[in-house]
Amino acid sequence: MHDLKALRADPAAFDAALKRRGLPPVAGQLVARDEERRAAMAGLQEAQAERKTLAREIGQAKRKGEDSAELEARAVALRERIAQLEEAAAALQSEVDDVLAGLPNQLAPDVPEGADENDNLELSQWGERPDFPFEPRQHFELGEALGLMDFPAAARLSGSRFVMLRGALARLERALGQFMLDTHTGEFGYQETTVPLLVNDAAMYGTDKLPKFAEESFRTTDDRWLIPTGEVPLTASVMGEILSEAALPMRLTTLSQCFRSEAGSAGRDVRGMLRQHQFTKCELVSITRPEDSEAEHERMTRAAETVLEKLGIPYRRMLLCAGDTGFGAAKTYDLEAWLPGQKAWREVSSCSNTRDFQARRMNARYRPAKVEGESDKAGKVAPAFVHTLNGSGLAVGRVLIAVMENNQQENGDITIPEALRPYMGGQEVITKAG
Incomplete structure (x- = not known):
């Protein structure tokens, strides 16, 4: 497996290492998918934080005898949004992992060039x-x-x-x-x-x-x-x-x-x-x-x-x-x-x-x-x-x-x-x- 952090830091070097193996570049694809995953994770964290806030507001409304229907409707929509973001993040992570799992190790510098x-x-x-x-x-x-x-x-x-x-x-x-x-x-x-x-x-x-x-x-x-x-x-x-x-x-x-x-x-x-x-x-x-x-x-x-x-x-x-x-x-x-x-x-x-x-x-x-x-x-x-x-x-x-x-x-x-x-x-x- 490869270090995704190192790949993001220097995608050109990663693709150059693949080229030595006779493989096409994939760093751009992986970085793009990882950015999508990171965005989904950020959205997920925001939605989860909002859910906690809504839960407190609903609890307070009920304790005061106030109508919480609107808040509860927002909570239901938020749960659906969280499920979608979790699914999207997991799918993107799986896609990145599958690509990385199929890529060979990077060669040592002193390995000679050659086809077979x-x-x-x-x-x-x-x-x-x-x-x-x-x-x-x-x-x-x-x-x-x-x-x-x-x-x-x-x-x-x-x-x-x-x-x-x-x-x-x-x-x-x-x-x-x-x-x-x-x-x-x-x-x-x-x-x-x-x-x-x-x-x-x-x-x-x-x-x-x-x-x-x-x-x-x-x-x-x-x-x-x-x-x-x-x-x-x-x-x-x-x-x-x-x-x-x-x-x-x-x-x-x-x-x-x-x-x-x-x-x-x-x-x-x-x-x-x-x-x-x-x-x-x-x-x-x-x-x-x-x-x-x-x-x-x-x-x-x-x-x-x-x-x-x-x-x-x-x-x-x-x-x-x-x-x-x-x-x-x-x-x-x-x-x-x-x-x-x-x-x-x-x-x-x-x-x-x-x-x-x-x-x-x-x-x-x-x-x-x-x-x-x-x-x-x-x-x-x-x-x-x-x-x-x-x-x-x-x-x-x-x-x-x-x-x-x-x-x-x-x-x-x-x-x-x-x-x-x-x-x-x-x-x-x-x-x-x-």
Whole structure:
């Protein structure tokens, strides 16, 4: 959500920010509607004050035995006028809110211009891409040849974009998730959290998934939502709260199942498990003071990179351009792992700073330590909106793919990275025997 006060103060800057997103100007429309709302509210307050005065006059007339019919007729007309003004003000407020809710976050100044993923900026690369003496296979070819990746069985149960992992591959997926959690909690101070997989409209709206992305999520018959990412319950856990400054930064992580309808992705990544309706992801969320969020963004991205480095997976860090930055993000880094089977870089993590965009939608604030001259009516410093950040730390299924393709052998076996072997009972290689 956007600050309407700031929009009124500088509508040209607001429209310029929208232009970077390829959107038309709306500031003039919003300011005009807000002026109408403010006028309706002013009229409403005047009418309510007049109603109080009339009520006193009617009471006095009745106590004196005087005829109050004219006053009562004016009161009836005034009640109708108040109802009309309330309806008009509410309708104008709803119109303004609906427009604001559909507008993306303003981009950080250092986000490069560009139309799509082809204009993203590569910032760095890590690791050496393997040079196999044979033609590397894709993950689904390896998994099916091992007899441990079953797409037909999943399709019989649930349709396309599902998979059943068996034996050592199922354990390897579990090992990856546990390894990620241990790294983030042990080395980076994130608090492990178990989250609900079903959330309400308020949680989805507060984390900018509604109304824009309703078609990309699954809704239950009792009007709850299967989480599209652990970001939703982790971030929304501070919805409506006023946190103490001493509680910040909050760093939370969860390993959860996630669910996405993949609307609009027909024909993309049909083979394999790159784009699934159900997948496992280790999520990172930080709640910070505004002045700390930029440094926290770097720290969060570094935490995700550390997991890839410990696994020996070549990756690159990308700064997303204006046209590819997500709806709620002010700035996003993508981490892309090298997949030898595809001969391509593919995203395995996306780390975003949303600044106060989500906080305004879910009214999440903190109370800074008191500074002289900055106090509210209670004598305390007025609450301010927190900044929220989220990142994949990492997408488990996609990292499983990267592990398989980067560690494949000519005979189809998979060498298990050393960092994962303690989670695999010491097993070093996955073979067709499991």
